[in-house]
Amino acid sequence: MMGSKELVFRALTCKTTDRIPWVPFVGCHAAKLLGVNADEYFYSEKHIVDGAVKAYEMYQPDGLPVLFDLQLEAEALGCRLRYAKDNIPSVATHPLESGKALRDLKLPTRKSGRLGVVMDAAKELVRLLGDKIALYGVVTGPFTLALHLMGTDIFYAMLDDPERVSALIHFCVSACKRVAAMYMEAGIKIIAIADPMTSQISSDDFVRLVSPGLVDIFAFLREHRRFSALFVCGDAKRNMEAMCACQPDNISIDENIPLDYAARICHPNGVSVGGNINLTRSMMFGTVEDNIRDAQKCIDLAGSTGFILSPGCDMPFDVPPENVRAITSLVRGNVVDFLEQVKLEEESVYKVPNYAEEERVIIDVMTLDSETSTMCQYIMEVVYEACRGLEHKVRCVEHKKAAKEAEIYQKALHTSVIPSICIDGELVYESVIPSAEDLRAEILRAIFKKQG
Amino acid sequence: MSIYEDISALLQKGKAKDVAALVGQALEEGLPAKDILEKGLLEGMNVVGQKFKDGQAFVPEVLIAARAMNKGTEVLKPALVSAGVEACGKVVIGTVKGDLHDIGKNLVRMMMEGKGFEVIDLGVDVAPETFVNGAIENDAQIICCSALLTTTMTEMKSVVDAAEAAGLRDKVTIMIGGAPVTQEFCDSIGADIYTSDAASAADAAYAVVAG
Numbered sequence: 089m090m091g092s093k094e095l096v097f098r099a100l101t102c103k104t105t106d107r108i109p110w111v112p113f114v115g116c117h118a119a120k121l122l123g124v125n126a127d128e129y130f131y132s133e134k135h136i137v138d139g140a141v142k143a144y145e146m147y148q149p150d151g152l153p154v155l156f157d158l159q160l161e162a163e164a165l166g167c168r169l170r171y172a173k174d175n176i177p178s179v180a181t182h183p184l185e186s187g188k189a190l191r192d193l194k195l196p197t198r199k200s201g202r203l204g205v206v207m208d209a210a211k212e213l214v215r216l217l218g219d220k221i222a223l224y225g226v227v228t229g230p231f232t233l234a235l236h237l238m239g240t241d242i243f244y245a246m247l248d249d250p251e252r253v254s255a256l257i258h259f260c261v262s263a264c265k266r267v268a269a270m271y272m273e274a275g276i277k278i279i280a281i282a283d284p285m286t287s288q289i290s291s292d293d294f295v296r297l298v299s300p301g302l303v304d305i306f307a308f309l310r311e312h313r314r315f316s317a318l319f320v321c322g323d324a325k326r327n328m329e330a331m332c333a334c335q336p337d338n339i340s341i342d343e344n345i346p347l348d349y350a351a352r353i354c355h356p357n358g359v360s361v362g363g364n365i366n367l368t369r370s371m372m373f374g375t376v377e378d379n380i381r382d383a384q385k386c387i388d389l390a391g392s393t394g395f396i397l398s399p400g401c402d403m404p405f406d407v408p409p410e411n412v413r414a415i416t417s418l419v420r421g422n423v424v425d426f427l428e429q430v431k432l433e434e435e436s437v438y439k440v441p442n443y444a445e446e447e448r449v450i451i452d453v454m455t456l457d458s459e460t461s462t463m464c465q466y467i468m469e470v471v472y473e474a475c476r477g478l479e480h481k482v483r484c485v486e487h488k489k490a491a492k493e494a495e496i497y498q499k500a501l502h503t504s505v506i507p508s509i510c511i512d513g514e515l516v517y518e519s520v521i522p523s524a525e526d527l528r529a530e531i532l533r534a535i536f537k538k539q540g
Numbered sequence: 541m542s543i544y545e546d547i548s549a550l551l552q553k554g555k556a557k558d559v560a561a562l563v564g565q566a567l568e569e570g571l572p573a574k575d576i577l578e579k580g581l582l583e584g585m586n587v588v589g590q591k592f593k594d595g596q597a598f599v600p601e602v603l604i605a606a607r608a609m610n611k612g613t614e615v616l617k618p619a620l621v622s623a624g625v626e627a628c629g630k631v632v633i634g635t636v637k638g639d640l641h642d643i644g645k646n647l648v649r650m651m652m653e654g655k656g657f658e659v660i661d662l663g664v665d666v667a668p669e670t671f672v673n674g675a676i677e678n679d680a681q682i683i684c685c686s687a688l689l690t691t692t693m694t695e696m697k698s699v700v701d702a703a704e705a706a707g708l709r710d711k712v713t714i715m716i717g718g719a720p721v722t723q724e725f726c727d728s729i730g731a732d733i734y735t736s737d738a739a740s741a742a743d744a745a746y747a748v749v750a751g
Binding site for chain 2: 172175288405
């Protein structure tokens, strides 16, 4: 039985694995797990360490990034960031756009920005988790960093002043290597160069401007016996061959590139692939079943050789933890147990009340969704109208079909029809919308009954 | 090749100075401002837009083409005004509250200008009320919201709600887009149109005003 680290290392180097290694890209989502704001998390060595440990305990991953913050180097080089409570920070100013020249920029050191904090966290995580899972040091790639430093002007400069752009990217390559070296010194074995903005330029520009720097960075990592990965976002299909030619061990993609396509290009070049669970549709807004399906689809498309299952990019703060645990259950082969457990948890959370013991009469209304369905909006209006003046004796609860508790209530109240209205656990109207007067009469009857 | 085709071809290559000069020459030759705009400048942007949609042109190519169009439009503007040529529609655009990402929003703005729209750019980190007030003040037919982050995209619902509250919902079309946005999300928040790229956004906006 292969251990987590071995699984990741074998997959990275295009070998077959006993099971698919799973690396959830937990960045600012760790702050949610800890119950702290994202801005506090990004500044604190303790939070970064505790967040990764918490993610390790909750998600049983085979690998984790120390931090996923593509603004870290930008801040260290003089960009001003705007922090958010439930989000990654955003770059607010670009030094080369606001008067500074490239020669004014200094390569980052441990004292620049939050780099010292992050590297101390990396060192501590190597101590705590380094023998258990594969830890990634995520470094902002040269093109994305150059864009942070110059702003959108870089796109014009690519035509107007290509030498200026080349010089800037050359500087960014040096900055990447510096930060990678810091991670290596902390004991990190895998360095991921995240360069999402390269999906916004042509293959010619990629080869001309970005490839030489990436070749240099990946050679540097090989020289230091580290594994390497290149992370991209967006539709970068056209650049896949060129990215392989930069010789990373792995290329990780988001849902804009099909995994089978990526594997077809990468594997013959000896490059493994990673990805690409949909962050929005599945992880953020999907159900546990959606996530299991999506992850299974990724595995089916990519196969068991040279593949690491991961989200398409950094996981948003608010991803529901059960969605991540759902993917873990698939990878670990215990989906059935997991779904059963989730059901039990939901039943305990959404427990149908013992109506006789409740102080007020409870009206359960089964709807599609009163915000989107006109019919359901109308039925809720009728219910509220019928309850007018009785608010201290009555409580109305709408159960939208898509909501988690709806199924539990439907089962308990013996109705699967929408719309339906139950009063104190008794099904009173099914598939009909009563008049407010009739409904009010039923409600009053229930109130009298409760009052004995 | 006609002078219109020359203008279009130079615009596609992003040759801003040459486009401006050729527009000036076309005016001197007495060609109608409307034709110079539509057959030269807008036609050029149409080609760039189509290439962008087809994955043959990318952000830099669109930006430099749009810059060339703006240079041409500057020269053409007085003639357009005196000929009474009006924009095909008005759009207010911005990146939603809490989000500072502007590349996608700028691309949509440029593509829409390239379709002949007057676009009022509200910038980034735009509050829902600012979108709505912008639409009212400018008598815009379309509000465009952009977001790059999964957490900020939920602000788009606030824009829909604010438009509703202002009694504007039936009068404006709300378009949304950005990397994490999907058609399902658009449906769920009650926005009108989702498009996956800037060129498609401009096409969809044009379809709205063309009726």
